[in-house]
Amino acid sequence: MRTLVGIASHVDHPFVGRVERLDHSAGRPARAFVIAHGETHADTELRAVGCTPQSEARRTIDNIEHLELLRERDVVEVHPSGHVIILLSSRSNDNRILLTDRCNCNCIICPQVPPHATESRLALNRAILDFVAPSTETIVITGGEPTTVPEELIEVLALCKCRLPDCRVEILTNGAALEDNRIVRNIAAVGHDGLSFHVPLYSDSSSLHDTITGTRSFYRTLNGLLNLARCDQDIEIRTVVTALNYERLPQLAYFIARNLPFTSHVAFMGLEPIGRAMDNISRVWIEPGETLESLSSALHVLRRAGIASSIYGYQFCVLPERLWQYSRRAISDWKNSFLPVCTSCGLVATCGGFFESQVSHYSRLVRPIRVGGAE
Amino acid sequence: MYTLLPFRFGRLDDGVLVVTDVGEYHFLSPQEFDDFTHARLAADNPLLQDLKGKFIAADTELDSAARFQAVKYRTKKAFLDTSVCLHMVVPTIRCNCGCVYCQVGSHPSGRASRRTDMSLRTAKRVVDVIHQSPERNLKIEFQGGEPLLAFETVAFLVTYSAICAAKTGKQIEYVICTNLTELPDRSLRFLKRHKVAISTSLDGPRNIHDRQRPSLDGSSSYGTFCANLLRARSLIGEDSVSALLTVTKANSPLLTTVIDEYVARGFHSIFIRPINPFGRAVTCDVAHYPADEFTARYLAALDYILEINRNGYRLADEFVRTLLGRILTPFGDAYVDLQSPAGAGRMCALYNYDGNVYASDEGRMLAEMGDPAFLLGNVKRDNFQGIFGNPLVARMATDTVLESYPQCRCCPYLPYCGSDPVRDYVEVHSLGGKDVNPSGCRLMRPIFQHLFRVLRQDDWRTDVFWSWVTGRPLQDIMM
Numbered sequence: 001m002r003t004l005v006g007i008a009s010h011v012d013h014p015f016v017g018r019v020e021r022l023d024h025s026a027g028r029p030a031r032a033f034v035i036a037h038g039e040t041h042a043d044t045e046l047r048a049v050g051c052t053p054q055s056e057a058r059r060t061i062d063n064i065e066h067l068e069l070l071r072e073r074d075v076v077e078v079h080p081s082g083h084v085i086i087l088l089s090s091r092s093n094d095n096r097i098l099l100t101d102r103c104n105c106n107c108i109i110c111p112q113v114p115p116h117a118t119e120s121r122l123a124l125n126r127a128i129l130d131f132v133a134p135s136t137e138t139i140v141i142t143g144g145e146p147t148t149v150p151e152e153l154i155e156v157l158a159l160c161k162c163r164l165p166d167c168r169v170e171i172l173t174n175g176a177a178l179e180d181n182r183i184v185r186n187i188a189a190v191g192h193d194g195l196s197f198h199v200p201l202y203s204d205s206s207s208l209h210d211t212i213t214g215t216r217s218f219y220r221t222l223n224g225l226l227n228l229a230r231c232d233q234d235i236e237i238r239t240v241v242t243a244l245n246y247e248r249l250p251q252l253a254y255f256i257a258r259n260l261p262f263t264s265h266v267a268f269m270g271l272e273p274i275g276r277a278m279d280n281i282s283r284v285w286i287e288p289g290e291t292l293e294s295l296s297s298a299l300h301v302l303r304r305a306g307i308a309s310s311i312y313g314y315q316f317c318v319l320p321e322r323l324w325q326y327s328r329r330a331i332s333d334w335k336n337s338f339l340p341v342c343t344s345c346g347l348v349a350t351c352g353g354f355f356e357s358q359v360s361h362y363s364r365l366v367r368p369i370r371v372g373g374a375e
Numbered sequence: 376m377y378t379l380l381p382f383r384f385g386r387l388d389d390g391v392l393v394v395t396d397v398g399e400y401h402f403l404s405p406q407e408f409d410d411f412t413h414a415r416l417a418a419d420n421p422l423l424q425d426l427k428g429k430f431i432a433a434d435t436e437l438d439s440a441a442r443f444q445a446v447k448y449r450t451k452k453a454f455l456d457t458s459v460c461l462h463m464v465v466p467t468i469r470c471n472c473g474c475v476y477c478q479v480g481s482h483p484s485g486r487a488s489r490r491t492d493m494s495l496r497t498a499k500r501v502v503d504v505i506h507q508s509p510e511r512n513l514k515i516e517f518q519g520g521e522p523l524l525a526f527e528t529v530a531f532l533v534t535y536s537a538i539c540a541a542k543t544g545k546q547i548e549y550v551i552c553t554n555l556t557e558l559p560d561r562s563l564r565f566l567k568r569h570k571v572a573i574s575t576s577l578d579g580p581r582n583i584h585d586r587q588r589p590s591l592d593g594s595s596s597y598g599t600f601c602a603n604l605l606r607a608r609s610l611i612g613e614d615s616v617s618a619l620l621t622v623t624k625a626n627s628p629l630l631t632t633v634i635d636e637y638v639a640r641g642f643h644s645i646f647i648r649p650i651n652p653f654g655r656a657v658t659c660d661v662a663h664y665p666a667d668e669f670t671a672r673y674l675a676a677l678d679y680i681l682e683i684n685r686n687g688y689r690l691a692d693e694f695v696r697t698l699l700g701r702i703l704t705p706f707g708d709a710y711v712d713l714q715s716p717a718g719a720g721r722m723c724a725l726y727n728y729d730g731n732v733y734a735s736d737e738g739r740m741l742a743e744m745g746d747p748a749f750l751l752g753n754v755k756r757d758n759f760q761g762i763f764g765n766p767l768v769a770r771m772a773t774d775t776v777l778e779s780y781p782q783c784r785c786c787p788y789l790p791y792c793g794s795d796p797v798r799d800y801v802e803v804h805s806l807g808g809k810d811v812n813p814s815g816c817r818l819m820r821p822i823f824q825h826l827f828r829v830l831r832q833d834d835w836r837t838d839v840f841w842s843w844v845t846g847r848p849l850q851d852i853m854m
Contacts, residue, residue: 204428219439
């Protein structure tokens with residue numbers, strides 16, 4: 001989730017708004033809230049039309065770094081701390097509902113340690129859903145850990161079903177709280193047709209998985225997955241490839257095929273060196289080239305068993321050509337960045353690219369690929 | 376420290392094969408096995424991690440591991456929840472072929488009579504009893520004789536059971552086992568309309584097939600077979616007919632030629648079976664060969680079939696496909712002839728033309744030879760509960776639990792294996808005697824050893840295996 005930082009004034013509590021360009025000639029509307037005056041973009045004045053009734057024009061966030069990343073029609077959440085979180089991006093189909101800041105795991109590679117400790121976010125999330133365009137294809141419900149506030153999760157799902165019946169909803173969850181089958185049954189009872197659960201499983205080894213999640217969660221997550229399967233929910237397993245777990249990817253793939261055969265998709269993801277992953281970078285970073293043999297075997301295990309799989313956050317130049325068919329671009333536009341060296345590459349248009357944070361750590365195999373011409 | 380979870384093991388060549396109750400397996404060297412079982416593996420040893428991932432060992436959270444394994448065991452043994460789902464019906468015992476190894480004691484075709492054919496009244500009772508089964512998904516399989524000689528009875532059984540199914544909400548699959556020599560357009564259209572799958576027999580090219588499966592009228596059964604196979608496929612669909620290969624002393628040295636015939640006839644699956652010691656097979660010379668001879672020939676044939684797949688033609692060995700499903704996937708299956716406890720009378724039953732109900736097809740074959748040991752009842756006087764509540768059904772179940780056989784309980788292949796009480800009764804004169812190996816062991820053990828030798832190599836042949844198990848083209852499996 002992309003977060004910008006500036007200096008807030010007169011912001012007493014978090015609220016949600018849609019970004020619009022300020023029209024000076026029309027005067028400042030009473031409900032406008034100004035996010036303005038990025039240091040390098042003095043001429044760009046954007047406002048967020050707030051939805052809280054007591055909005056006041058005096059509230060501003062100044063000196064925002066990278067204000068150019070904010071676009072008209074983005075939906076943002078503004079915090080007293082000066083953080084401006086882009087929840088719904090007008091440029092891509094990256095739409096996120098941050099259900100809660102709370103989490104019941106403590107992953108050493110967590111890319112988004114929530115900066116704000118708020119009370120219930122339900123009111124904010126209701127407001128955000130009001131801004132979602134009916135044509136939106138996908139909404140991602142994330143956190144924190146959405147299942148730590150099951151009642152709010154169920155209310156948000158019911159709102160989604162009612163207001164955005166054709167929009168798919170992806171829940172990013174560690175699955176641990178879903179070991180309580182009542183929660184799963186209540187979620188299933190909402191009857192949302194386009195729901196899917198995206199659950200990280202880092203290893204077939206309980207100790208390795210638990211080392212990465214920082215909690216004893218392996219069996220809780222497995223039981224959560226079984227409960228989801230019992231309620232016929234769509235399940236994707238997500239595995240971030242780190243120095244700790246890369247050697248056992250084939251065993252993990254076997255474990256999924258054998259124990260979680262109801263899994264509809266497995267995603268292997270390159271490490272995002274951001275947040276807590278950056279704090280632990282020396283422990284978790286592995287040269288992506290070193291992981292390819294293991295990754296390839298894992299994909300073969302899943303292919304045999306007929307479970308679809310994909311690779312995110314690896315570039316074409318890093319992957320052997322036979323694995324290109326598995327490479328996908330992330331849905332977040334800011335997860336498809338490129339390096340200066342990529343400008344001369346012929347495959348840049350379809351490459352999975354880099355997570356923006358990967359520009360600090362990337363494979364030494366990265367190089368431009370020439371297409372069609374003799375080299 | 377770690378704990379060993381329950382497993383069976385056995386030597387295979389220079390390694391030790393370890394298998395859990397749910398069929399997960401791992402190969403260890405003898406030294407590794409020794410270190411593992413003497414708790415000498417360090418916590419970070421990758422081998423210990425492998426064994427943990429397969430629930431062969433656990434270090435922490437033993438309770439959680441055990442509970443998870445219990446879910447897997449219930450999944451694997453889900454067939455135990457199945458009531459009688461395969462209902463075999465014999466509308467007539469008449470046949471127009473005189474197969475040298477005929478196991479069912481069929482009568483030469485002629486006019487239907489009470490001594491050869493099922494009356495419509497009995498047929499109605501058969502369907503009524505079938506519909507009393509608590510199972511929602513049922514399969515009705517027509518056997519013979521040649522069931523299409525009694526087409527009117529087959530048609531009645533299908534249409535009446537379809538009417539009952541519409542009322543009870545049951546789903547019924549139909550299969551007809553036919554030699555494909557008596558197939559007028561009217562019958563063919565009926566089979567198509569009611570989605571009746573066709574299961575037939577092909578024993579080889581013309582000379583072999585005609586010698587083993589001669590027509591009673593002296594014409595070539597092979598010629599008629601081929602012509603009707605084409606008609607069935609063009610009317611119903613390319614995959615509408617599957618075939619069974621019966622191995623005799625005569626065709627067993629020529630199995631590659633026979634398999635080539637399957638490819639030439641466009642079959643994509645083959646079920647290769649040995650002869651059971653029933654009916655005419657007891658006295659016929661070509662039916663007598665030792666089980667290990669069959670197995671050796673069969674395994675050579677399997678290698679040949681694998682090569683055919685490698686060369687781009689999809690041909691699945693159906694028996695091996697079933698075994699591999701047990702070895703490679705978390706699921707069990709409804710294959711009734713190899714279950715522990717056995718499927719006879721519990722998952723399947725055979726309704727003979729006279730209304731007698733037997734625990735299995737072999738049970739009726741034995742009865743035709745004069746020993747009605749596996750007779751469960753008769754539809755004319757008994758209902759479902761009376762027939763399947765027969766104490767024999769319960770006794771067969773308790774007596775065929777391989778886990779309770781001294782010779783089987785430690786066998787690494789037990790989780791994939793099963794027994795056939797009728798065959799044991801005939802061959803080793805024992806039902807649940809448990810003092811001798813079940814008769815299937817001589818057949819099955821070398822097959823399992825062969826499959827695990829192949830799996831241990833983990834090469835293209837494992838890809839072919841997966842293509843059979845998942846029913847997908849080989850190029851979708853290979854990488």
